[in-house]
Amino acid sequence: MKAYLTRRYKFSASHRLHSAHFSEEQNQATYGKCNNPHGHGHNYKVEVTVSGRPDRDTGMVCNLADLDDFVDRVIMPKFELSNLNELEAFRNIVPTTENLSRELFHLFHDGFELAQVEKIRIEETMMNSFEYAGERELERR
């Protein structure tokens, strides 16, 4: 039977929401406090979901140690205690958590080859969260 394994990670980063497509007034009106030029930070909680049939010998969709290792090598050095606006990925797009979800999905999807990467879910705060599963609708909740 196919199983979906979700592992939760966290990192802290700062960002400022400001779009080059908007005037100063539009930026202020759109992003409010998040437009503060000095930026602000969040403790992001990131859930990555991978899927597959558990391996006959290990009982696992993928070895958690491999997933943790990928996060330690590829994800954390880039994001932990970073300013998202400084990252190449956000040079031309606003580092909203919507866009962060897409960026993380692509990093996992293109970089982690030991299981099917299904979905990224990010909690920016306890009060909001974002999910991205590539350009398809979420079929399962």
Added chain:
Amino acid sequence: MVYLTRRAEFSASHFYHNPKLSPEENQRIFGKCNNPQGHGHNYTLEVTVAGEVDERSGFVMDLKLLKDIMNREVIEGMDHRHLNKEVPEFRDKLPTTENLAIAIWDRLAGKLRGAKLHRVRVYETDDLFVDVYGEA
């Protein structure tokens, strides 16, 4: 369609060891989880059932009935048990969270009168959980 989720907790111990593999392979793949003395978790089980709301009762399914089925089929046989040694599904299968979720799905499928089993979610820790939907 309305989805209803009931949560339950159970505590159990387990360890990961595949006798077909060498001791070194077991250690390399399973790390600390290979300790033959086992270790334990407080598992959280979430069972989601789907159905139309009954016009008379307003229920998808009687929660008390769902709770009783979860207790009878899953919790009684797994709470405060050693999964490797006392739970039949794991006599010849590793009690990973993946296999645990599948075993619980198989125990519950067909036992829910009226409603359809939609999802079984098993949390091993706050930072790790597995979902199954009964897909082949």
